[in-house]
Amino acid sequence: MSSSYGENIRLTIFGQSHSRAVGMTLEGLPAGEPVNLDALQRFLQRRAPGQNAWSTARREEDRPEFVAGLRDGVTCGTPLTALIYNTDTRSKDYSALAHRPRPGHADYTAAVKYGGHQDFAGGGHFSDRLTAPLCVAGGICRQLLEREGITILSRIAQLGPVCDRGELLASTAEKDFPAVDEERGRDMRAVIAAAKAEGDSVGGIVECAVLGLPAGLGDPMFDGMENRIARIVFGIPAVKGLEFGAGFGLAALRGSESNDSFVLRGGRVETATNRCGGILGGITDGMPLTFRAAFKPTPSIAKEQRTVDLETGEEIALVVEGRHDPCIVPRAVPVVEAAAALAVYDAWLGRKKEVR
Amino acid sequence: MSSSYGENIRLTIFGQSHSRAVGMTLEGLPAGEPVNLDALQRFLQRRAPGQNAWSTARREEDRPEFVAGLRDGVTCGTPLTALIYNTDTRSKDYSALAHRPRPGHADYTAAVKYGGHQDFAGGGHFSDRLTAPLCVAGGICRQLLEREGITILSRIAQLGPVCDRGELLASTAEKDFPAVDEERGRDMRAVIAAAKAEGDSVGGIVECAVLGLPAGLGDPMFDGMENRIARIVFGIPAVKGLEFGAGFGLAALRGSESNDSFVLRGGRVETATNRCGGILGGITDGMPLTFRAAFKPTPSIAKEQRTVDLETGEEIALVVEGRHDPCIVPRAVPVVEAAAALAVYDAWLGRKKEVR
Amino acid sequence: MSSSYGENIRLTIFGQSHSRAVGMTLEGLPAGEPVNLDALQRFLQRRAPGQNAWSTARREEDRPEFVAGLRDGVTCGTPLTALIYNTDTRSKDYSALAHRPRPGHADYTAAVKYGGHQDFAGGGHFSDRLTAPLCVAGGICRQLLEREGITILSRIAQLGPVCDRGELLASTAEKDFPAVDEERGRDMRAVIAAAKAEGDSVGGIVECAVLGLPAGLGDPMFDGMENRIARIVFGIPAVKGLEFGAGFGLAALRGSESNDSFVLRGGRVETATNRCGGILGGITDGMPLTFRAAFKPTPSIAKEQRTVDLETGEEIALVVEGRHDPCIVPRAVPVVEAAAALAVYDAWLGRKKEVR
Amino acid sequence: MSSSYGENIRLTIFGQSHSRAVGMTLEGLPAGEPVNLDALQRFLQRRAPGQNAWSTARREEDRPEFVAGLRDGVTCGTPLTALIYNTDTRSKDYSALAHRPRPGHADYTAAVKYGGHQDFAGGGHFSDRLTAPLCVAGGICRQLLEREGITILSRIAQLGPVCDRGELLASTAEKDFPAVDEERGRDMRAVIAAAKAEGDSVGGIVECAVLGLPAGLGDPMFDGMENRIARIVFGIPAVKGLEFGAGFGLAALRGSESNDSFVLRGGRVETATNRCGGILGGITDGMPLTFRAAFKPTPSIAKEQRTVDLETGEEIALVVEGRHDPCIVPRAVPVVEAAAALAVYDAWLGRKKEVR
Secondary structure (H helix, E strand, O other): OOOEEOOOOEEEEEOOOOOOEEEEEEEOOOEOOEOOHHHHHHHHHHHOOOOOOOOOOOOOOOOOEEEEOEEOOEEOOOOEEEEEEOOOOOHHHOHHHHHOOOOOOOHHHHHHHOOOOOOOHHHHHHOHHHHHHHHHHHHHHHHHHHHOOOEEEEEEEEEOOEEOOOOOOOOOOOOOOOOOOHHHHHHHHHHHHHHHHOOOOEOEEEEEEEEOOOEOOOOOHHHOHHHHHHHHHOOOOOEEEEEEOOHHHHHHOEHHHHOOOEEEEOOEEEEOOOOOOOEEOOEEEOOOEEEEEEEOOOOOOOOOEEEEEOOOOEEEEEOOOOOOOOOOHHHHHHHHHHHHHHHHHHHHHHHHHOEO | OOOEEOOOOEEEEEEOOOOOEEEEEEEOOOEOOEOOHHHHHHHHHHHOOOOOOOOOOOOOOOOOEEEEOEEOOEEOOOOEEEEEEOOOOOHHHOHHHHHOOOOOOOHHHHHHHOOOOOOOHHHHHHOHHHHHHHHHHHHHHHHHHHHOOOEEEEEEEEEOOEEOOOOOOOOOOOOOOOOOOHHHHHHHHHHHHHHHHOOOOEOEEEEEEEEOOOEOOOOOHHHOHHHHHHHHHOOOOOEEEEEEOOHHHHHHOEHHHHOOOEEEEOOEEEEOOOOOOOEEOOEEEOOOEEEEEEEOOOOOOOOOEEEEEOOOOEEEEEOOOOOOOOOOHHHHHHHHHHHHHHHHHHHHHHHHHOEO | OOOEEOOOOEEEEEEOOOOOEEEEEEEOOOEOOEOOHHHHHHHHHHHOOOOOOOOOOOOOOOOOEEEEOEEOOEEOOOOEEEEEEOOOOOHHHOHHHHHOOOOOOOHHHHHHHOOOOOOOHHHHHHOHHHHHHHHHHHHHHHHHHHHOOOEEEEEEEEEOOEEOOOOOOOOOOOOOOOOOOHHHHHHHHHHHHHHHHOOOOEOEEEEEEEEOOOOOOOOOHHHOHHHHHHHHHOOOOOEEEEEEOOHHHHHHOEHHHHOOOEEEEOOEEEEOOOOOOOEEOOEEOOOOEEEEEEEOOOOOOOOOEEEEEOOOOEEEEEOOOOOOOOOOHHHHHHHHHHHHHHHHHHHHHHHHHOEO | OOOEEOOOOEEEEEEOOOOOEEEEEEEOOOEOOEOOHHHHHHHHHHHOOOOOOOOOOOOOOOOOEEEEOEEOOEEOOOOEEEEEEOOOOOHHHOHHHHHOOOOOOOHHHHHHHOOOOOOOHHHHHHOHHHHHHHHHHHHHHHHHHHHOOOEEEEEEEEEOOEEOOOOOOOOOOOOOOOOOOHHHHHHHHHHHHHHHHOOOOEOEEEEEEEEOOOEOOOOOHHHOHHHHHHHHHOOOOOEEEEEEOOHHHHHHOEHHHHOOOEEEEOOEEEEOOOOOOOEEOOEEEOOOEEEEEEEOOOOOOOOOEEEEEOOOOEEEEEOOOOOOOOOOHHHHHHHHHHHHHHHHHHHHHHHHHOEO
16 A cells, blocks of 8 residues: 555555644554653654744644554554644645646646546645654654664755765754754755745755664565665655665776675674665665665745646646745655654564574 | 565565576466567566676576466466576585675675575575566566557666766667667777776666656555655665656756646647656656666676675685676666566556546 | 555554544545445444443444545545544543453453553453444445445344344344344344343354345455455454355255356356355355354453453452443444455455456 | 465465466575475375375375475575476366356356456366465474474364264374264265265365464454464365354353353463463464364266356356365365464464564
């Protein structure tokens, strides 16, 4: 099912941008795990809109109500369900768009697929709004991984033409802007501000690292860590590319340059370099698991665009109304972490079965 | 299960590099579809090793024996199983490597995961050899798609530092070398020859396009066309990156540049450009579906490398023996097509259920 | 995942007896299907407790709130989620039972499985309460099947020692008591009343028939109609047996007695008898699909029972407090219909893919 | 997929009665488990035809060839695939039956489902022949369970009108006929002989018990032990009923009679009786897991029957040629054990994930 993810846990996301609620069910969590709701709320806050100059003016509380799966704040072995009620919705913004698909959005493809029955308001099930329940689920898995000594970091590696500097060694969660280099972070903000001023938007790249993983997670072929992460990360709206370790850069290298030699460090087998992103044959090698996801610019822009009116069958000019992010990338940073947490925790739960 | 793929069809791949056979089972094919075994053999031949200067000297027949699922050469609605028996195997080449993991290979991660019980000979289940049954399955799906007017093309877009020129508009299957531009194809071959001469290897990028798709294939969120293709393409050994349409290049663009305007062409809704790679919200928009997969250089190189002896716990020098491809990319071209065919055909079978 | 069901649709049930809500998500419904909420409410009312002498005095509204998946009352192609908030819960009834497992209940097995973290109040996720969201999902599928001319009937075939008379040819939904024969229905009620008077409970058998099915639904081996129905019907609390057509009675017959001859009726292929329950090789043959499910007596009885105190490790006498059904079977009748509707509709959606 | 089973392991069965081979792939087995091929062969021999007066005269070797998944006879963590080549096939026996469906067989329903493309020879994928690979897979799981102290017993509880006497406390595998009571076993054989003499067939009931299970296996709702066993047991041809513990007999009891009291035996929590068949809420309670499966009589009988010629559209008389079992039940006994082994081992592998 397309709104579900996972093998050892299974996440199901429901809701539309303007339905009564968005939410998620997470099956397969072990019983006996406390969920720290305050820490979860802080995590969700990193994604929430309306907080600063570079995100949409919509304000969403993003405060999940847990209706099932907890007993006194501790998982009890049954499906965990949380809802976030939709409050600040303005459906009228969208009513005219039912048959005038916005370029870069799923309006047209959903109209074809669902024969006009799709919920077009606010992008329906395709809206970025659905990353809120993804963050609820991922935020919980992130806590459970932390208990195992596994941490997840991320940053904006590129925003428009500006690349971050330095390595991703510590969390950017507490920073004003999730770039490692302060100066580059300011440049990125300037890029967003410029795009916003012109009624335009801009894309970027989020880099993510999972630290503390043991060797041996993941599976051959179609359930390798790359496959698992890919299946969930491409489920984040606007992601159009994904690479692990040195990724596309590996294409230009020689094998003698790209192979990571095995070395001993403090009695532990490690690799001297980490061009494979901590994954060999789909399985973790004990080094940091690293990947980068490319986000296209927010398709909702204030500039006039061309589209086709599906009712009249004519090409028309379109100006998209509503309140939109000039750049989704800063808010996407915790979403990428949530996706990584779900993928890794799912693999983690599967680790116990493999050897007699 | 990690060696299985698909929702409406399910492919299961079995076998190790040096087991009695490799093979595959494909469940869920409609009954009544003839399989053209000659055309399939020609397709498999594009992947088979031992055919030219730039691939391994191993010769494999890659001639599948169908043991179930066909009646007089036509699918009969039951699981289709084909085997390719392993004949030209030299297990002695590998015996010393059980505890001396080759850099860039899955030897180390498999040893950890399976507690030393993995079949290390020839890379076991992680070997490129397993792409042969993938091509059997994908080659069949490719035939079934062609009956629906859907074709799949691919080429080497980059090999080492050399990029192909021109657009991918026609099949490169009949060419000596699968590049669009003849001159660049020669340059690529020179890159491979140089790497081989030095006992080294080289990586590259394969580009793939699926033509003739209707709008409306694929699903929201985790079963979008990107997710479906990613799950199978990252199952091809050595793939470390994947992008759709303009992919990573989108990160540097403005929304006004990256959005594909909708236009009318001959009464049909199309997009003026195709930076989204024919996919919006995970669903096809009727334009060519395009993606690019980055391959790391073949990890097996003749040069001396560093590794750790897992038994003695010492760092050692390692020279990998055996016959290996200096570049896997040319032989990977049909494998990428096969993967695309499986992903697309799986989505195609799901197309009928969505609207009352 | 254990709280999920289905292949072409997927139902996920969440909630505990005393959590904030119980509910369900149903993925995979085609877009464009109106849901008749009034008819659904009438269907749910057949399951609701507190309506007559033979059911528990607990009153539950069982009025679902739809939070996702509908647009103006019509399915829009995205997951459909409905909640039923729990209101009339008396958790104090159960607090003493955390370590004193009730015989016949899941208290003990859940305590072992979840290490004491289970939500024991009211039976938690194992409660009959969870059949309410099952009926929401099944009630919707029942409506969709009716649009295809497929109807589902059921009755109490046996209650305690009393067997119903006559054949199941019409719905018993509008009757005071769901037996075909009025007199036997009165006898059954007397059996319930007698059990109740003695602080005891009683079991029974529900028979179900699906009419109007085309031949060709269901699949070989593990997804036959029997397998599909079994997987969901054994998910109804208290079901301990299931048989199709003549079921266990077939064991005593000869092949010449049990085989259903094919005949022509009005130009249509039918069978002269229907001992196979409309299923051959797992696939419908176009005759009524019939099955019977055996329910054990409600394990909650007022009589003193023996159990073990898991804390003190001593055998003790136990009297179960709370308000319970002396017989769950009458309220289980629509639950069986709901389960059948889900299984059949899931198979129905899969019907389109099998032949070129 | 309909020919696949399992969650933590996944079995896929392929082949038709008269295809080149039948076989199976079993994914998800832990690495490092030796497979005792001699013991497996003895187990398969219990199912093999042609061994005595009451089974078909067809002789099948049923000697699996393992083509993948083992290294030196030990599982290596990758899919395990075994084939049994079909040798003694007489396809001519069946050619006339393509459009003259045999009563009680899947001929008609398969013809409708697959539009005439089904492999009708010998019943194709619906043949009892496919229980051979099921026994290969189940026989392996049975060995792995035995290593954990879990054993599986079975017997014929009823054959035609004759019921076995005594309790199922020890294996009947070494006996000439798998009944506990010698005299009743002789009576059963007489029933088979009489049916055979008349060109008829007879049904029966197989009882199975799984001993040594810990409490806590299985899951709520749709993955309870009943659901898991039902999904696989109804995949055995001719099974039309299934009950756990006292099963259908529970319908006539009072709760005070059917509830199993918890008691202490040697410091261990047990139940005084075992009417629930060792399963409460879908989860094992540590007592023997017991179930009974009802088999209809073999539909292939020598007597003349009535059917419809699908080509001419006329009712005709039909005499089924070929060599058939007058009673499948004796050979079904190990098949039921194999099915139970697969279901239980699958649940066993899932046991480790539930509690932090």
